[in-house]
Amino acid sequence: QVQLVESGGGLVQAGGNLRLSCAASGRTFGSYGMGWFRQAPGKEREFVAAIGWRSDFTMYADSVKGRFTISRDNAKNTVYLQMNSLKPEDTAVYYCAGDRQGSYSRREVEYDYWGQGTQVTVSS
Numbered sequence: 001q002v003q004l005v006e007s008g009g010g011l012v013q014a015g016g017n018l019r020l021s022c023a024a025s026g027r028t029f030g031s032y033g034m035g036w037f038r039q040a041p042g043k044e045r046e047f048v049a050a051i052g053w054r055s056d057f058t059m060y061a062d063s064v065k066g067r068f069t070i071s072r073d074n075a076k077n078t079v080y081l082q083m084n085s086l087k088p089e090d091t092a093v094y095y096c097a098g099d100r101q102g103s104y105s106r107r108e109v110e111y112d113y114w115g116q117g118t119q120v121t122v123s124s
Helices: none
Strands: 004-007 010-013 018-024 033-039 046-051 058-060 068-073 078-083 092-099 118-123
Touching: 004 092, 018 033, 018 092, 018 118, 033 068, 033 078, 046 068, 046 078, 058 068, 078 092
Parallel strands: 010 118
Antiparallel strands: 004 018, 018 078, 033 046, 033 092, 046 058, 068 078, 092 118
16 A cells, blocks of 8 residues: 655645655555645645656646646655746646556546545645
8 A cells, every 4th residue: 555645735825836745655666656636725635746657657637737846756755846926727636646667647536546535726
């Protein structure tokens, strides 16, 4: 069983930056595809970014492309989401997710493991 724990959320002004981290337990993290999703109040959870197990493939939602960067450090069992130029509409609970198949996907159903989420609030 893999456990994912997010950190790094908080309150930031519009235009500011935050870096989220997701620490994974388990020795097989390096073979997992990882993704970030978010859920704003009253909205469904949506895809944000994903990265393949070798970091050679990444994808982003159009709404964050050019502002957010996903990366991973397999030696530290950690995946990151660097969020720059934050906007109020980025306010949400952010979740990391792991895919045992090592793929990267926009679809929630592809992911086997989920963290508990971390709150990001962007003030205008």
